[in-house]
Amino acid sequence: MLKNASWKQKFFTIALGQTISLIGSSAVQFSLIWWMASKTESPMLLALAGLSAYVPQFFLGPFVGVWIDRLKRKQVIIIADLFTGMIALMFSVFFFIGEPPYWSVCIVLGVRAIGNIFQTPAIQSVTPMLVPHNELVRANSWNQFMQSGSLMLGPVVGAAMYAILPMPIILISDMAGAIIAATTVAITKIPELKPQLKDSYNFISELKDGISVFLQDKKLCIVTVAAAICMIFYMPISSFFPLMSSSYFHVTVWHASIVQFGYAGGMMLCSLLISLYGTIRNKLKTVHLGLLGLSITIFLCGILPQTEFAFWGFALLCTLMGASGNFYNIPYIAYMQETIPKEKQGRAFSIMNSLMSVTMPLGLIIAGPFAEVHGVSSWFFISGIVFIVITGMSFFLIRMQDKR
Structure with a gap:
């Protein structure tokens, strides 16, 4: 019982600090983008601001796992948190001096993303060092619940702060959140792994070693490739929610906000239910069920009629879509976390996060022109079909592997 309480105390101490920091970072990012949008009204700058966070992941993401596996992960998390907050603090100085150039927001968001590139896989690889294997599903459910809530609450907090506080103070608040997150990690005892790597850095060979984790586990490789292909079609979907509400169903901004909250609420509800159940025996089968749920909900969104009544069906499907996303993730x-050796998890999660991050800009490049010509609902329809085909192929290949 004491051991059970011990891991929960450590896990929730870190998770609470990261949640507070995530709410603050989400609020600051919303405020920065809203400031730039209100000042410039430039779709091009907004698009660049959105893509800027993915550029560092594309170039650095696959390699940072080598450092995470070599260094003490506790120190990596602390430094990454403080680095992100420090960038916001330094940018606040420019607002005290005068109004910074609008394009500088893109640079700040891109530099801040460097901290996230280190922090996210480090947290993911630390979790199995704190949590018993039979409790990993429950722990990840709690984590997703808090993250979903943070991402839903962050813009609300950001809007409130933007209305009543000057921009420098908003940016400084991000440093406060980073200090809280770093402190919770600092006071928590985290087991450290003995270095398993060679003394000399050879990024190429060690990167290949991280890739080999996926190649050696054929089932993990199949699911990862299938998920990456699906994510190319899925990532633009949430960006199209407002367009579906305004251009397709012709409803108000209030209706559009219901869709966004429903989607986040579905993610939170799924996380909560999984945490209550606690155990998933066949995880890859459950992953496919989650992908199938995404397939069906996305496809149905694409065939709804253009009526206000059908909008409520769309809102319900988006809620189920959010739940299906966490049921897969x-x-x-x-x-x-259960199958990959702990000393290789930093590289494995970095490679996975980089692969999934690339799907966002790639998906937008494809989806934007397609939706412009054929309509946004057509993208939902096509994406649902692709999801069904890819999910079916992945499930079939996994079954073939099980029979060998």
């Missing part, structure tokens, strides 16, 4: 992360 939680067991997928837990499977990686």
Whole structure:
């Protein structure tokens, strides 16, 4: 009982600090983008601001796992948190002096993303060092619940702060959140792994070693490739929610906000239910069920009629879509944490996060022109079909592997 309480205390101490920091970072990012949008009204700058956070992940993401596996992960998390807060603090100085150039927001968001590139896989690889294997699903459910809530609450907090506080103070608040997150990690005792790597740095060979983690586990490789292909079609979907509400169903901004909250609420509800259940025996089968749920909900969104009544069906489907997303993601992360050697998890999670991050800009490049010509609902329809085909192929290949 004491051991059970011990890991929960450590896990929730870190998770609470990261949640507070995530709410603050989400609020600051919302405020920065809203400031730039209100000042410039430039779709091009907004697009660049959105893509800027993915550029560092594309170039650095696959390599940072080598450092995470070499260094003490506790120190990596602390430094990454403080680095992100420090960038916001330094940028606040420019607002005290005068109004910074609008394009500088893109640079700040890109530099801040460097901290997240280190922090996210480090947290993911620390979790199995704190949590018993049979509790990883529950722990990841709690984590997803808090993250979903943070991402839903962050813009609300950001809007409130933007209305009543000057921009420098908003940016300084991000440093406060980073200090809280770093402190919770600092006071928590985290086991450290003995270095398993060679003394000399050879990024190429060690990167190949991280890739080999996926190649050696054929089932993980199949699911990861299938998920990456699906994510190319899925990532633009949430960006199209407002367009579906305004251009397709012709409803108000209030209706559009219901869709966004429903989607986040579905993610939170799924996380809560999985945490109550606690155990998933066949994780990869559950991953496919989650992908199938995404397939069906996305496809149905694409065939709804253009009526206000049908909008409520769309809102319900988006809620189920959010739930299906976590039903796929939680067991997928837990499977990686259970099966990949701890000394290689930094590289494995960095490669996985980089692969999934690339799907966002790639998906937008494809989806934007397609939706412009054929309509946004057509993208939902096509994406649903692709999801069904890819999910079916992945499930079939996994079954073939099980029979060998």
